[in-house]
Amino acid sequence: MASAKPRIKVPKSAVKGEVVEIKTLISHKMETGLRKDKDGQVIPRQIINKFTCTFNDKVVFSADWHPAISANPYMAFHIRATESGKLEFTWHDDNGETYSKSANLAVS
Amino acid sequence: MTRKISTARVTRRHVLVLTGAAAAVAGTGFLPSIAAADKAALDAAIKKTIGDANVQSGRITLDLPQIAENGNTVPIGVEVDSPMTANDYVKSVHIFAEGNPNPQVASLHFTPASGAAKASTRMRLLKTQNVVAVAEMSDGSVYRETVEVKVTIGGCGG
Numbered sequence: 001m002a003s004a005k006p007r008i009k010v011p012k013s014a015v016k017g018e019v020v021e022i023k024t025l026i027s028h029k030m031e032t033g034l035r036k037d038k039d040g041q042v043i044p045r046q047i048i049n050k051f052t053c054t055f056n057d058k059v060v061f062s063a064d065w066h067p068a069i070s071a072n073p074y075m076a077f078h079i080r081a082t083e084s085g086k087l088e089f090t091w092h093d094d095n096g097e098t099y100s101k102s103a104n105l106a107v108s
Numbered sequence: 109m110t111r112k113i114s115t116a117r118v119t120r121r122h123v124l125v126l127t128g129a130a131a132a133v134a135g136t137g138f139l140p141s142i143a144a145a146d147k148a149a150l151d152a153a154i155k156k157t158i159g160d161a162n163v164q165s166g167r168i169t170l171d172l173p174q175i176a177e178n179g180n181t182v183p184i185g186v187e188v189d190s191p192m193t194a195n196d197y198v199k200s201v202h203i204f205a206e207g208n209p210n211p212q213v214a215s216l217h218f219t220p221a222s223g224a225a226k227a228s229t230r231m232r233l234l235k236t237q238n239v240v241a242v243a244e245m246s247d248g249s250v251y252r253e254t255v256e257v258k259v260t261i262g263g264c265g266g
Contacts, residue, residue, distance in 0.1 A: 019223035032232075034209055060221040063229075068205055068213040070181040070230040077216070080192070080223030 004028045004048075008089055010103040014081035022053065022061075023076045026091050026099060032067035048099075050092040051075055055105075056085040081107045146206050146237070153211040154242055157202050161250040168201075168241050168253035176233060179262040185228035186216070188243045188251070198225035200244045207237030234262045 009023040026048065033045025045067060052062040061077045079087075084107045091099040171185030188198045197220045203213040218225050225243070233239070236258045243251045 055221060058221065060219050061227075062217045063227075064215040064217075066210060066212040066214060068208050068210065068232045070232055073229065075227065075229050077218075077227040078222055078224040080221055082221070 004091070004093070004097075004099045006089065006091060006099050006101040008087075008101050008103055010087060010105060012104075013106040013108060016081060016083075016107050018081050019078050020081055020105075021076060021078050022087070023074070024051070024053075024089055025072060025074045027072050028091075028093075030067065030069055030071045030073060034067070046094045048073060048091045048093055052090050052092075053077070053079070054088045054090075055079060056083070057088075081105060083107055146211075150204055150206045150211045150238075150240065153204055154202070154240070157212075157215070158242060158244060158250055161244075161248070163242070163250045163252045165252060167251045168243050170239065170241050170253050170255045171228070172239055172255050172257050175258045175260065177260045179233040179235070179259040181230045182233050182257065182259070183228065183230050184213075184239065186226070186241050188225040190225050190245070192218070192220055192223055192225060194220045195246070197222075197246045198243055199246055201225065201227070202242045202244075203231070204240040204242070205231065205233055205237060206240065207235050208233065213239075233257060233259045235259050 004026055006026040011020050014020045028048050030048065031043055031046045033042065035043045037043055047065060047067055049065055051065065053060055060079050063075060065073060084105060086102055086104055088102045089100060167189045169187045173182065176182040184203065186201055186203065188201060190196065190198045198218045201216045204211045205213050213231050214229060216227050238254050238256050240252065240254045
């Protein structure tokens with residue numbers, strides 16, 4: 001689904017040692033594989049099954065998602081700001097596609 | 109003539125009594141078996157995730173609505189009390205929904221760099237049920253918390 005559009009909210013700057021909240025949202029239907037279309041055919045499962053967040057190439061947070069995660073999955077979590085660097089977010093689709101987005105965090 | 113009517117009445121009453129009794133039996137027999145199946149599936153899913161670890165209670169705060177009007181998007185927040193240092197941190201928090209077709213909801217993996225074992229997301233709930241969070245600590249201890257959510261309109265499609 002090429003239309004998956006990731007959105008992230010990261011504070012631009014943080015004080016060293018501060019724990020900051022990161023919010024992410026991606027547009028995705030998160031098809032459970034349990035629904036049927038109007039002809040009674042099961043609609044095949046297609047969800048984002050994994051989400052990872054790396055900070056300067058080190059994984060700081062990741063999540064495994066199951067079909068019980070709502071459509072347009074939202075994920076908020078925290079990181080401890082120890083140094084300035086780049087945050088990279090990756091979403092892994094069931095169909096093998098990945099969606100990514102990145103942001104810079106300046107730590108003073 | 110009179111007799112005939114009375115027989116009919118008796119028969120009808122008998123039928124009513126019988127169906128009533130049958131429904132009552134079916135009701136009592138049916139509900140616990142469904143609940144038990146849910147619980148068994150939940151226990152199996154938890155066991156598959158954490159193994160035979162000794163599960164303790166406490167340390168987890170689950171932030172869930174008491175009543176979820178829309179089962180398609182139920183906000184859930186989870187926070188585990190931990191200093192989140194390199195030697196003592198929360199490794200993972202697994203979320204389960206007892207009454208969903210598949211009890212697994214999500215596994216959140218934290219690191220000491222997370223700073224706080226606190227996250228939130230949105231999930232689907234099929235019906236009124238218990239939501240369970242299981243936290244695995246870096247020292248191997250396991251904590252569990254359960255919250256019941258009443259669902260007005262179920263999610264999961266169908």
